[in-house]
Amino acid sequence: MNVAIVGGGFTGLSAAYELVKKGHRVTVFEKEKTLGGLANGFKQKNWDWHLESAYHHLFTNDTAILQLIHELGLEGKLILTHPITANLISKPGFDFPGAAITLPFNTPLHLLTYPELSIIDKLRTGLLIIIMKLNPFWQPLEWISAKNLFIAIGGSPAWQSLWEPLMIGKFGTYAENVCASWLWARIKKRTQKLYYIQGGFHTLVSALQQAIKRGGGTTLVNTEISSIDKEAGNKYIVYWKKQKHDFDRILFTTSTHIANKIFPKILNTSTQHLLQIPHLHAQTLILETKKPILAPQPQKVSPFKAKVQNTGVYWLNIMDRTFPFLAVVAHTNMIDKKHYGGHHITYFGNYLPDGHPYLTMTKDQLLKKFLPFINRLNPSFLKSSVISHTSFLAPFAQPVHELHYSRRAPKLQTSIPGIFLANMDSIYPWDRGTNYAVELGIKAAKKIDEDAAESF
Numbered sequence: 237m238n239v240a241i242v243g244g245g246f247t248g249l250s251a252a253y254e255l256v257k258k259g260h261r262v263t264v265f266e267k268e269k270t271l272g273g274l275a276n277g278f279k280q281k282n283w284d285w286h287l288e289s290a291y292h293h294l295f296t297n298d299t300a301i302l303q304l305i306h307e308l309g310l311e312g313k314l315i316l317t318h319p320i321t322a323n324l325i326s327k328p329g330f331d332f333p334g335a336a337i338t339l340p341f342n343t344p345l346h347l348l349t350y351p352e353l354s355i356i357d358k359l360r361t362g363l364l365i366i367i368m369k370l371n372p373f374w375q376p377l378e379w380i381s382a383k384n385l386f387i388a389i390g391g392s393p394a395w396q397s398l399w400e401p402l403m404i405g406k407f408g409t410y411a412e413n414v415c416a417s418w419l420w421a422r423i424k425k426r427t428q429k430l431y432y433i434q435g436g437f438h439t440l441v442s443a444l445q446q447a448i449k450r451g452g453g454t455t456l457v458n459t460e461i462s463s464i465d466k467e468a469g470n471k472y473i474v475y476w477k478k479q480k481h482d483f484d485r486i487l488f489t490t491s492t493h494i495a496n497k498i499f500p501k502i503l504n505t506s507t508q509h510l511l512q513i514p515h516l517h518a519q520t521l522i523l524e525t526k527k528p529i530l531a532p533q534p535q536k537v538s539p540f541k542a543k544v545q546n547t548g549v550y551w552l553n554i555m556d557r558t559f560p561f562l563a564v565v566a567h568t569n570m571i572d573k574k575h576y577g578g579h580h581i582t583y584f585g586n587y588l589p590d591g592h593p594y595l596t597m598t599k600d601q602l603l604k605k606f607l608p609f610i611n612r613l614n615p616s617f618l619k620s621s622v623i624s625h626t627s628f629l630a631p632f633a634q635p636v637h638e639l640h641y642s643r644r645a646p647k648l649q650t651s652i653p654g655i656f657l658a659n660m661d662s663i664y665p666w667d668r669g670t671n672y673a674v675e676l677g678i679k680a681a682k683k684i685d686e687d688a689a690e691s692f
């Protein structure tokens with residue numbers, strides 16, 4: 237069976253790897269110059285390791301991708317880390333103007349010492365987290381919004397203080413409609429310890445590429461597919477380099493919108509609704525700096541009870557919505573800076589709706605916009621510390637799980653025989669993640685293999 241896979245991210249590569257193991261001929265088409273999709277990496281000349289364009293790590297319960305890493309003989313390259321997560325809040329009256337305060341938020345003790353919440357609110361929030369961790373049933377939770385469930389168990393003050401700013405920062409006008417099963421998935425899957433891979437996720441992408449090649453498959457980069465036709469006898473023609481190439485099966489791993497442009501018949505009247513699933517763009521600004529941005533620094537005495545040093549914080553949630561970014565991820569507070577020429581790497585991340593002004597900004601414009609706020613994080617930070625800055629923008633990077641999402645999520649098999657669709661919208665109830673991309677790729681390969689067996 238000759239299979240074309242459109243998209244060389246983790247779903248496409250995992251599917252290709254599984255299909256070559258089952259003896260199929262596979263070609264992966266990737267429009268970008270590198271494989272890896274949303275988890276793609278880049279490397280500056282003086283770095284030893286690749287760095288993801290968007291911050292990436294693995295949870296210790298990401299079993300599908302950890303199994304793949306094991307199978308490819310890369311488990312020796314896993315790095316287990318225990319980085320610090322924290323929330324940044326700004327508070328009028330804090331003891332230097334415009335200052336912001338960092339509160340660690342990793343452990344139950346951090347919740348218990350969190351300022352502003354009463355002990356009852358803290359206990360209710362703790363109860364919510366325990367229920368989410370223990371409850372295996374997500375299905376009833378898609379009938380209620382994340383907001384209503386949180387308020388019902390954790391209470392309004394905790395919602396307003398701990399979750400609402402992040403939900404609004406991430407989902408904007410969709411925040412109220414996100415279903416509680418999304419919240420369940422976020423809390424259930426989170427582990428305090430995280431894995432990273434020596435050399436970056438690029439190590440795994442390269443190993444997959446080589447394994448596909450060894451199995452007789454092909455991966456093509458810089459190859460954007462714009463059109464696929466159906467021929468008689470369930471053959472499909474993929475056009476590239478102005479030539480026609482025949483395939484028996486097609487797997488789309490792009491967004492449904494792109495798949496629909498390439499092969500407009502992929503959706504019928506009962507699946508047109510897939511185009512209505514809202515999506516957000518992901519944008520990162522990455523700074524390579526001489527001095528750390530989130531680093532140990534002398535702090536003035538805090539009016540709050542919790543400890544406020546932002547020493548070594550890896551992940552900083554920005555709770556103050558006047559900031560122009562949602563999260564700050566200090567990669568080199570998790571991974572040694574020696575792999576990046578001894579420089580510090582910090583991401584500034586946002587999820588943005590269509591039409592947002594940041595979508596058309598250059599990296600210089602983003603840096604100019606962000607600098608005053610970076611100074612609020614670290615008043616001693618100087619622009620002259622920036623060695624390089626890079627921005628990355630990805631459309632369709634975050635689907636919004638609205639109420640009853642399972643009725644809307646795409647199915648692998650489309651209404652067209654021989655054409656399959658496997659993208660981030662399908663991994664429900666889980667949120668996007670390379671682990672689920674691998675799981676989905678494996679599932680898609682199994683389905684294509686079964687479909688091929690049935691046709692003989």
Ligand SMILES: Cc1cc2nc3c(=O)[nH]c(=O)nc-3n(C[C@H](O)[C@H](O)[C@H](O)COP(=O)(O)OP(=O)(O)OC[C@H]3O[C@@H](n4cnc5c(N)ncnc54)[C@H](O)[C@@H]3O)c2cc1C
Pocket residue numbers: 242243244245246247248265266267268271272273274275290291292293294459460461462489490491494498518519585630633658659660668669670671673
């Ligand atoms: C900001 C951010 C942070 C994240 N952090 C993490 C994390 O910490 N840990 C984690 O596990 N996951 C994380 N993820 C999620 C993870 O990156 C994705 O879930 C996963 O990479 C999706 O893989 P995919 O193959 O399904 O899709 P994609 O990676 O989107 O792959 C689809 C591919 O199709 C290609 N394509 C599109 N159109 C065409 C065309 N016409 N012809 C050919 N090719 C085409 C695209 O270029 C792309 O490479 C993060 C994502 C984002 C956006």
